[in-house]
Amino acid sequence: MLNVANLAAAYGASQVLFDVSLEIGEGEVVTLLGRNGMGKTTTVRTVMGLLAARGGTVTFGGRQVQGMAPERIARMGAGLVPEGRQVFPTLTVHENLFATAANRLKRDEPWTLQRVYDLFPRLGERAGQMAATLSGGEQQMLAVGRALMTNPGLLILDEATEGLAPVIRSEIWQVIERLKSQGQSILLIDKNLGVLKRLADQHYIIEKGRTVWQGTGADLDRDAARVQAYVGL
């Protein structure tokens, strides 16, 4: 589905990614771990084409996508839930969801407004409200719903539970579990190791712009000391 090999990227003169590699197969849930400032969000931005790659390759759906415009990569089926719940504040919940809705990969059972409202009943209750008036957790749900409405082949969640109340957090984790059980490929960036261990098939840790560790949940436990040093909470 997605293969990132030896990716390098920079903001102006300051290089952030040096050698990031990761792979996500069909229906897999993969995490990207690492401390703040190590390049997790930059990796996602580069994969999405929002930042130009300086080197390495990004293969998505069998095609090399580095250098493509972000809207093309999104149309090929990458659905990003950006860090900091970036909904469109002056559009209503309903408009946020339906404006960008599409089924470009021709899924058999596409996401519909009703299915998103079933997944997040709170959004259904607030369909006519401006997105700016939602709570942080509801905005996050809206951002997830909006990405689902594009029926992405790969869902990318960047810090989806950051700064949310524990109740809302667990609600979002439940949704991600449901998506996984439906065979949705997901790339997760988060710090909640406990939940991630249970959810994900494969983990990657990056430090200072390089992939330094990869393994399964069991490997995480076995390598606890190293992981602790890299992720260090």
Added chain:
Amino acid sequence: MRPLVATLVTAALLFLFFVPMLTDLVGRPSLLALACRILIYAMAAASLNFVLGYGGMISFGHAAFFGVGAYTVGILYAHFASGELLFGFIPGSNQMLITLPAAVLVSGVFAAAIGALSLRTGGVQFIMITLAFAQMLFFFFVALKAYGGEDGIIIRRTNELAGLNMRDRVTLYYVILGFAVLFFLGLWRMVNSSFGAVLRGIQQNERRMAALGFAPYRYKLYAFILSGMGAGFAGALMANFLRYASPDMMHWTKSGELMIMVILGGVGSFFGPIFGAAAFMILETFLAGWTEHWQLLLGAVLLVIVLATKGGINGLLARIFRRGA
């Protein structure tokens, strides 16, 4: 539409329907002409608002499309009157059901060309480039001696429509009102469609929209073309109403007036441009009857509206009614 808004719209439509009787009643038929001009400018301002208010594209050249629409009607009429073919193969016409779509089409083509180039820039550059294109068209038509140059083209008779007597001012008013209602119905659907929501989303954050798979440039260009078509439609009606098309219609001051209407009424609101056009035309008519320095007073009013109200007249009314309701 919320019930209160629906009631107000119905009331406004009823009022507009009875305007010819009311102007007769107060014995000032010239007010009917004012009402026609308000309706036409409301369409032009709403077209500008579509790109400016919803799309965040500050076009300072919208009078160009207004003028192109008017000239399309004028040039088609000139060829109809003379019987010569335009460019050797296009016959002239005095049928409104031909000239109006032609005006929309031609202004759409101009908007596509101007938009495709201007939208490669943004911010102040976009303002200046749209202004530059509009001024180029202005000087082109000033130099176009075959069609009157700076004197413009006289259209001896208003275009014909379905056997109506278009020389009758009341009939013409109802024709313009009918087109305005259709125009605003279409605009309402467009603003509230997913295309409208994408456009508003692009205004808020282009990159965010790109990350969702929507190329901002293409959608902005579509909006710009549609907006140019709307302004051209209004211009075509204006040419029919005035029986005249002139380069003054596309002078940069006219672009400025359209912008003032949008700002007066409320940028990015559906009804704002209608209020703005009405306020502007009424102020112009009455202040100009009072003093020749009416623009000074208009400036003061604009200043008060911008500084004291959030969202122009539309915002002011919304607050008053919300408090009352």
